[in-house]
Amino acid sequence: MKKRVDLHNHTTKCNHANGTIDEYIQKAIEKKIDIYGFSEHAPMNFDTKYRLKFEEMIIYENEIKNLRDKYKNQIDIRLGYEVDYLPNFLDDRVLLSDVDYLIGSVHFIDKWGFDNPEFIGIYKDKDIDNIWLEYFNCVTNMVKSGKFDIVGHLDLIKVFKFMPKKSIPSIVKNTLKAIKKSNMVIEINTAGFRKPINEIYPSKELLIMAYEMNIDITFGSDAHEINQVGFEYERALKMAKDIGYNRVVAFKNRDKELYQL
Numbered sequence: 615m616k617k618r619v620d621l622h623n624h625t626t627k628c629n630h631a632n633g634t635i636d637e638y639i640q641k642a643i644e645k646k647i648d649i650y651g652f653s654e655h656a657p658m659n660f661d662t663k664y665r666l667k668f669e670e671m672i673i674y675e676n677e678i679k680n681l682r683d684k685y686k687n688q689i690d691i692r693l694g695y696e697v698d699y700l701p702n703f704l705d706d707r708v709l710l711s712d713v714d715y716l717i718g719s720v721h722f723i724d725k726w727g728f729d730n731p732e733f734i735g736i737y738k739d740k741d742i743d744n745i746w747l748e749y750f751n752c753v754t755n756m757v758k759s760g761k762f763d764i765v766g767h768l769d770l771i772k773v774f775k776f777m778p779k780k781s782i783p784s785i786v787k788n789t790l791k792a793i794k795k796s797n798m799v800i801e802i803n804t805a806g807f808r809k810p811i812n813e814i815y816p817s818k819e820l821l822i823m824a825y826e827m828n829i830d831i832t833f834g835s836d837a838h839e840i841n842q843v844g845f846e847y848e849r850a851l852k853m854a855k856d857i858g859y860n861r862v863v864a865f866k867n868r869d870k871e872l873y874q875l
């Protein structure tokens with residue numbers, strides 16, 4: 615069965631997105647998305663301003679579950695979290711929550727929010743190759759933790775277009791091996807088209823490597839606004855198909871479901 619899947623979407627509850635959950639769903643229906651997932655930034659006792667609070671988890675989860683029932687004849691709604699992989703800040707309330715899937719994302723190297731324009735100055739003080747190596751080391755540790763289903767925006771470190779001197783495949787190879795071994799899925803995330811890099815996550819070069827290693831994919835528009843729902847899906851789909859992908863993964867109760875692209 616062919617399905618259009620979009621599992622990475624935010625809501626107003628993270629304090630840096632606009633639009634009600636209802637509006638996101640209506641837009642997803644309009645865009646003919648079959649399986650639409652919310653993956654709000656999970657609570658964490660760090661960078662607390664731009665994410666849910668622990669006490670809001672139940673409100674978020676119930677709201678999505680109610681709307682899932684309300685719209686069940688029009689669209690298949692899924693519930694997830696985008697979880698920051700930051701050692702010492704992982705919390706079982708999130709990791710063991712009753713959701714369909716968890717996206718594991720690295721937005722911090724140590725405690726440096728490297729994708730936040732506020733802290734862009736730090737790039738100047740560090741060796742760019744080391745930054746890339748450290749970032750992918752964090753992603754590998756996230757994968758090896760075994761606590762997540764989807765690798766969020768695999769090569770987010772390219773966001774500001776500060777590229778390494780070392781070859782990127784040589785930096786990412788071990789991470790991809792870990793992903794394969796863990797049975798995790800990579801998301802094709804179109805948010806990169808809205809950033810200085812102006813490119814999909816992951817790059818075509820890395821997605822080809824993933825394909826050759828038989829790593830499965832899913833899709834995410836990483837919407838923080840209503841009009842970003844389904845953003846640039848056609849380009850993402852074309853890239854995946856050109857490479858050879860013919861199936862897409864969704865999750866229900868932390869189990870994989872496979873659909874045709």
Ligand SMILES: [Zn+2]
Nearest residue numbers: 624630655838
């Ligand atoms: Zn966000």
Ligand SMILES: [Zn+2]
Nearest residue numbers: 696719766767
């Ligand atoms: Zn993210």
